[in-house]
Every structure is written in structure tokens, then in C-alpha cells.
Amino acid sequence: xxxxxxxxxxxxxxxxxxxxxxxxxxxxxxxxxxxxxxxxxxxxxxxxxxxxxxxxxxxxxxxxxxxxxxxxxxxxxxxxxxxxxxxxxxxxxxxxxxxxxxxxxxxxxxxxxxxxxxxxxxxxxxxxxxxxxxxxxxxxxxxxxxxxxxxxxxxxxxxxxxxxxxxxxxxxxxxxxxxxxxxxxxxxxxxxxxxxxxxxxxxxxxxxxxxxxxxxxxxxxxxxxxxxxxxxxxxxxxxxxxxxxxxxxxxxxxxxxxxxxxxxxxxxxxxxxxxxxxxxxxxxxxxxxxxxxxxxxxxxxxxxxxxxxxxxxxxxxxxxxxxxxxxxxxxxxxxxxxxxxxxxxxxxxxxxxxxxxxxxxxxxxxxxxxxxxxxxxxxxxxxxxxxxxxx
Numbered sequence: 001x002x003x004x005x006x007x008x009x010x011x012x013x014x015x016x017x018x019x020x021x022x023x024x025x026x027x028x029x030x031x032x033x034x035x036x037x038x039x040x041x042x043x044x045x046x047x048x049x050x051x052x053x054x055x056x057x058x059x060x061x062x063x064x065x066x067x068x069x070x071x072x073x074x075x076x077x078x079x080x081x082x083x084x085x086x087x088x089x090x091x092x093x094x095x096x097x098x099x100x101x102x103x104x105x106x107x108x109x110x111x112x113x114x115x116x117x118x119x120x121x122x123x124x125x126x127x128x129x130x131x132x133x134x135x136x137x138x139x140x141x142x143x144x145x146x147x148x149x150x151x152x153x154x155x156x157x158x159x160x161x162x163x164x165x166x167x168x169x170x171x172x173x174x175x176x177x178x179x180x181x182x183x184x185x186x187x188x189x190x191x192x193x194x195x196x197x198x199x200x201x202x203x204x205x206x207x208x209x210x211x212x213x214x215x216x217x218x219x220x221x222x223x224x225x226x227x228x229x230x231x232x233x234x235x236x237x238x239x240x241x242x243x244x245x246x247x248x249x250x251x252x253x254x255x256x257x258x259x260x261x262x263x264x265x266x267x268x269x270x271x272x273x274x275x276x277x278x279x280x281x282x283x284x285x286x287x288x289x290x291x292x293x294x295x296x297x298x299x300x301x302x303x304x305x306x307x308x309x310x311x312x313x314x315x316x317x318x319x320x321x322x323x324x325x326x327x328x329x330x331x332x333x334x335x336x337x338x339x340x341x342x343x344x345x346x347x348x349x350x351x352x353x354x355x356x357x358x359x360x361x362x363x364x365x366x367x368x369x370x371x372x373x374x375x376x377x378x379x380x381x382x383x384x385x386x387x388x389x390x391x
Contacts, residue, residue, distance in 0.1 A: 001072045004047055005064045006040040010211055011086040013314050026209050033312050034208040034312040037068050037215050045259040058082035058114055066255055068212055074127035076151050078109040079218055080119045085227045091344035095361055099374040104347055112146035112381030117213030122148035126211045138191030138302035139168035140381050146175035157202055159189035164302055167239045167385045168364045185297055187308050207242035208311040217245040221252030225262055232267050234373040237359055239380055240280055241306035242272040243315035250318035269324035272359040274299035280315055284326035289313045291347035300331045300389055301351035333358040350386055353379030
């Protein structure tokens with residue numbers, strides 16, 4: 001049975017070239033940059049209405065008109081999406097920013113926001129005939145890919161830095177993936193994935209190297225709008241490794257406006273990176289469109305240890321177009337604010353989520369953030385996978 005998807009084609013985010021969406025494809029053949037899914041938004045608006053959404057199940061698949069999967073039997077569903085957005089009243093009073101909310105992505109399947117992107121990437125790969133998938137990952141993305149590949153009955157190949165926490169390795173293995181540890185960082189793992197894809201025909205589901213992980217991540221933007229009564233916050237603070245979620249939300253806001261669900265107001269987008277791995281922050285401060293490889297990347301937040309991002313120009317465009325900013329926080333600050341967030345909200349965040357709180361406190365001190373502004377922090381995963389940091 002067909003879904004309500006209004007997918008029309010793929011468009012390169014850099015050169016604008018267009019392609020047929022019904023093919024297994026990675027980067028733009030013309031320029032080697034990420035491809036973005038495009039939809040018939042006028043048609044989508046006929047059925048994706050505020051009234052209809054009130055009746056739909058609490059899942060990211062509630063937005064199926066603007067998701068790429070064409071057949072219902074290819075929609076892999078482990079319970080992803082529609083995560084809570086609690087008002088962090090005690091935390092807000094403590095830091096001096098009363099209207100602080102936390103989008104708690106730790107309640108997704110496999111414990112992180114990566115479930116959103118991989119649910120869509122694996123569903124679409126299944127629909128288009130892929131048999132084996134491969135991914136480079138510092139942890140959470142690999143776990144999510146392994147889970148959805150298992151649900152789909154596809155073979156999964158995971159390449160991880162050899163120093164990633166054992167929790168992530170065990171998760172992937174127990175979900176049936178073949179795990180290869182690499183002496184290097186996630187970009188080195190990416191090289192191994194591309195070699196394997198060329199040799200064995202695996203489909204590469206690396207961050208922004210296929211068109212559909214971003215479609216899963218953009219649903220965070222749809223949910224924010226819906227959960228806040230179709231008004232967006234003043235500021236979104238987001239931990240940025242590959243940056244798919246930030247780019248995805250910016251795409252979502254544009255689609256929502258085109259469908260008449262929100263107006264032109266946009267949040268200021270804040271990208272947070274680790275002080276010892278901050279290619280996006282460095283490029284933002286330098287005023288460049290691309291971010292150079294960060295040498296010697298180290299941080300306790302595995303999801304932020306991404307020394308180079310293929311979607312760098314898309315991340316930087318969103319930050320600048322929104323009037324946002326890009327900041328760094330130290331590992332020490334992440335660990336400190338993990339405890340602060342936990343003790344004032346009951347949410348045990350991953351270090352990446354705590355990085356957002358650390359950034360918020362710094363931006364308040366600088367006067368960039370005002371105490372009466374509405375701020376959404378993204379806790380992208382559960383702190384339980386990082387228990388070794390406090391053991």
C-alpha cells in the first residue's frame with residue numbers, strides 16, 4: 001500500500017542539480033556534495049494539517065507526506081520520534097533563563113536521536129533494494145543502524161574508532177552487525193566504508209552521504225513546531241558533529257512555512273562543539289563557507305569527535321541565516337553540566353546534551369542570550385552509554 005509521501009526528486013544542496021529519487025544514490029554525481037529530498041508541498045499541505053495531526057499516532061511517521069518512503073511495508077518503526085519537550089522550570093531558575101525547555105532525544109530507540117535518521121535511511125534503502133549497509137560511527141549512529149538493519153533483515157557493517165566505549169561496540173554486535181575497529185577517527189572509518197562499498201556493493205549510509213538521514217532528523221523541527229503550538233522558540237542550542245539535525249531542522253522550518261503551518265519567524269541556531277574538535281566554530285569565526293579538517297580531535301563526547309563534516313556549508317548557512325552563532329565548550333564543562341542538568345531536571349544527558357547547557361550558561365553570561373528568551377536545548381542521547389566517564 002502506498003504512503004502519503006509527496007516526494008518528487010532529489011536536489012544537490014550545493015550546485016542545485018536534480019535527480020530521480022527512486023534510485024540508490026549517495027552524493028551528487030556532478031559535484032560530490034549532499035543531496036536533499038524535495039516534495040510537492042502544495043499537495044502535502046492538503047492532508048498534513050493541524051487538525052489531522054491531532055489524530056495521528058505519536059511517531060515521526062505522522063509527517064509521512066514530507067518523508068520519502070513510498071510503501072507502507074517499508075516503514076520500519078521501533079517507536080522513534082515524538083520525544084518529550086519538558087519545560088525545565090527548576091533548571092531555568094537556577095541558570096537565570098526561565099523559559100528553558102529540553103528536547104529529550106534519549107527516549108528514542110537505541111537511546112539517541114540517531115534513531116530518527118537511520119529509521120528513514122534504512123527504510124528507504126530497503127525500499128530501493130539495498131541488501132547490505134555500511135556506516136562509520138563513533139557510537140550511537142552505529143547502534144541505530146544496526147537496530148533498523150536487523151528489523152529490515154539487512155546485513156550491517158559498522159566501522160568504529162577502536163577507542164570508542166565498549167557499550168557501543170557490544171550494542172552493535174548484539175544487534176547482529178559486523179563490527180570493525182579502526183585505528184583512527186570517524187573520518188578514517190569513513191574511508192574504510194567507502195572502500196568496502198566499492199569492493200562489495202554495500203550501501204553507504206554515512207552522515208549526509210545519502211539523502212534520507214536528514215529527513216528523519218528534520219522531524220525534530222516538525223515536532224518542535226507542533227509541540228509549541230506552531231510557534232518556534234527564540235533559540236535552539238544543538239550539539240554539532242556531522243550537523244545533520246541542525247541542517248534538517250532548518251529544512252523543516254522552510255517546508256512548514258511553505259505549507260502554511262508557521263510564519264517566517266525562525267529561531268537563532270546555535271552550534272555547539274567540543275573545544276578540542278571545533279571545525280564548524282573555527283569556520284564560522286573565520287567567515288568561511290567550508291570547515292577544514294581539525295587535526296588531533298579529542299573529546300569525551302564521542303558524537304562531537306567529528307573532525308570534518310561533508311555538510312559543513314549547509315550547517316554554516318543555517319547558523320548565519322538564522323542570526324545564530326557557534327561556540328565551544330570544554331570536556332570539563334560537559335561533565336559538570338551533566339550533573340547540573342540531571343539534578344535539576346531528572347534527565348541524565350549524554351555529554352553532547354550537557355554541552356548545550358554549558359553553552360547556554362556561557363551565552364547568558366555574554367549577553368548574547370537574554371533571560372526572558374525561550375530556549376530549546378537538545379539532549380541527543382542517554383548518559384547511560386557514557387557511564388564509564390563517572391565510574
